[in-house]
Amino acid sequence: MTAAPTRTGTPTPVPATVRLSVLLWLTAITAGAAEVLVRLLLPEPPTPAQLWARFAIYTALAVLVLALHTGRGAVRWAVAVLLGGIGTLSLVVEPATWLLAGGSPTAFLATADGPTLLVTGLRVAHIAAVLVALTLLFRPTASEFFRRH
Template structure:
């Protein structure tokens, strides 16, 4: 069964090599940049919440505390993207990429559907509303870019070759 060297053996006509999780592939720049963009999007959301304190109807303290807690948890999950475990990629995509983006665009889309216009908003909005809108726009752009980077070929390979414990790499016998 063993081919004479530790960590290698044959399984039928396949040669297997066990790669310890500590020797996982290097973090691709696409994943690193995606993480930075996700964190930037979270910070833009937090900044928007703080800017809304200057709005005519500011958010309640409890609402801000809940948002801050959610942003903290999301930040921790985003940092886990660097581990290479696919579960974090899909969690971030679903929670931040899909649900988060939907929550960001539903209010402006509803305003447009109710007969509002971007031009009317721009001429009638207060300074805090304009800053909040700019932060929301930045937030959406960062999310879209972060999602695209998570599915860059280098990122896909990184998530495909990294597992929670060990990775078994198989190749036909005699091929290295």
């Protein structure tokens, strides 16, 4: 990701904020994929169809994220809405519902087995990577880069 052509055809370097955002988006996708694999160790593992669907989605999202270096505003908004919006919502609905139903984080941590704790850690890392990646994607240098293309 060294340069993307502008509307005039002149290549411009991809700003560090966009490069780091891409790296963090890919980190989030990797954490999601790892979480699915760790879930295979749990009492109710994902089915082969669920695994296939997840990895197809992760592959498509990775391709979309890698397209950010082109500087196309539509790609930035697609990543922001799909991964930053819908994806984040899908990650927090389950734990938020559990907390609202009276779940105790302390009791959970005291009784969770290794794979469950690993899934939880991967989910936290996933969400953190998404939040930082999304923030970087809309920093002034990133916005200027997308505005030029």
